[in-house]
Amino acid sequence: MTLVDLTAPAVRSSRLDGLPVVIIGAGLIGLAAAAHLIERGIQFEIYETGDASGHTVAQWAHIRFFSPWKMLVDTAAARLLAETRWTVPDDKKLPTGGQFLDEYLAPLAALDSIRPHIHYGVAVTDVSREGMDRTRSAGRADTPFLLRIQDAEGVQEVTARAVIDASGTYLTSNSLASSGLAPLGLPAVVEHVSHALPDVVGRERDRFAGKRVTVVGAGHSAANTLLNLAALKREVPETQITWLIRNASAVRVTTSDDDQLIERAAIGNRVDRLIATGAIQQLDRFEILRLAPISGGVRLIGQRAGELVEQDTDVVVNATGFRPNLDMLREIRLELDDIVEAPARLAPLIDPNIHSCGTVEPHGFAELQQPEPNFFLAGMKSYGRAPTFLLATGYEQVRSITAYLAGDIASATNVQLVLPATGVCSSGASGASGESGASDSSCCS
Structure with missing residues (x-):
């Protein structure tokens, strides 16, 4: 006969138990997020629309970064790569996008701890909660995310305990027309x-x-x-x-x-x-x-x-810059700034009419949180239409987010970031258009 201690608190099972964190995008920030989740022992899956990691970086492989290698490699990713025969690039050199792909991003994506979890040629078309649209509130935080994905074989749905949207903005250009709308003709x-x-x-x-x-x-x-x-x-x-x-x-x-x-x-x-x-x-x-x-x-x-x-x-x-594609997030509760379409708490820190990329304050999960629990915009997409993003900023974002998801609130809150001083990114004038950069190491590129 088994005796049950009725004084002990009951252990409640959760619908989230055993579910992975889903990362949207296997680019610079998405793979960095994966590296930090690995160090935290958290299961993850990555869905990437391209046929290889860094699909959008490949589009500008001929462009040289403004920043040297020492500013382009995520710390957790470097630790994982150090366990292989990976050679650390020269800290002072400025790689092209192609060199960045070949010497860093591709080896990172090929790691045994990451490669099996990347699903290439898969587009995330919608994100919601399982059995809930955005209007329902009761039990929302304990309900799995539901992601509708599409690949060559058709459409299916997967579930997740948390979602990190690091899909970037490069594929969504700003309009040529000054109105912001697609120009007539x-x-x-x-x-x-x-x-x-x-x-x-x-x-x-x-x-x-x-x-x-x-x-x-x-x-x-x-x-x-x-x-x-x-x-x-x-x-x-x-x-x-x-x-x-x-x-x-x-x-x-x-x-x-x-x-x-x-x-x-x-x-x-x-x-x-x-x-x-x-x-x-x-x-x-x-x-x-x-x-x-x-x-x-x-x-x-x-x-x-x-x-x-x-x-x-x-x-x-x-070359008018980029904007986030928010269509797939229609059923997610978002709180975005009305102007730059960045998370509301982050927007004042990155306003291009006030800040350059070198004056953006360190920020993490607290500024990136949404009314939708455990959903985060990260990387270039978190900056909306603001052009002040630096790659190092995105790395610190996902370090903080993954610490939060691991329950390490002290580490998640202790955000630290040293950015290069710059005088070229602030607009210096009102009404400047938001031309943001493709070479993520530099704002306004």
Whole structure:
């Protein structure tokens, strides 16, 4: 006969028991989150839309980071890699996106502790609670998350105890139109519009060589493309380059002697020199209203100083920045800032009209929490439309989040972050558009 101690507290089973933490995105921040969860002994699964880790990084593999290797490697990931024959890259060197993939992200994704848990070619289309829409409150925190996923074989659903959405923003560009809406006429000319950071001197050379190219956007993504186009122009002089910006000046790439990321500061100087020599034509205060097809290209129709103006071009590069895709979170309770679409507690810390990426305060789970318990936006997506994100910031975010999920509140609360001083990221003017960077190591790129 078994005796039961009726004075002992009953052990309650939870519907969350045995369920993994689901990470959306196997990019820079998603894999860092996985590394921290491994160290905490927490089960996880990762769903990635691409066919490899760092799918979006591969899109700008030709672009060099502003930051050196010492700022690009997550601490938990480094500890896991140290158990293999992985060689630590030179701290002082600045890798390209391709080198970052090959020398760090791919080896991290290939670890035995991570590889079996990454599901490639899988899109998370919706996130909810099992048997609950967003209007139901009772027992919500103890109800598993329900994620609807789609792959080549069809649609299915999986459950999770917590969700870390690190899906980024690179695949969701801001609009070319100043209104923020897709410009009128876009469907008719879409084949003439390029995403940010095209490889103009490499795999996409034929699309740009000898053409009229208009780069739209006032951030470092635009500046990087302009520099590469200038290199192409030296080889193919017929190439014509126009830089179209909405404001009177490109304040986000203005150089500063205070910028500790020397390569980032140098970009503004190089672009300024190219404008001065006439290699690049700058067209400022141009607000795009609509697009129209012309023979072999597109006509940008807009307003400048109150007058209707037009700009004809063969190719348009949309370097206007990025925004989060929130469609899949319709049934999740979110509290986002009305302006930058970042978590409400985080938004004041990253407001690009006040802060540069070097003045963003350390933050973690407390600022990233949502009314939906155990759901977190992390990485670039947590910054919404703000362009002040640094990769090191995202690493500290997921360290804090995973500590919280492990019940280590002291560690989760003790957020610490040392960022490089910079004078190039604050807008210095109201109404600046949110052009954010693809090379995550640097804001406003």
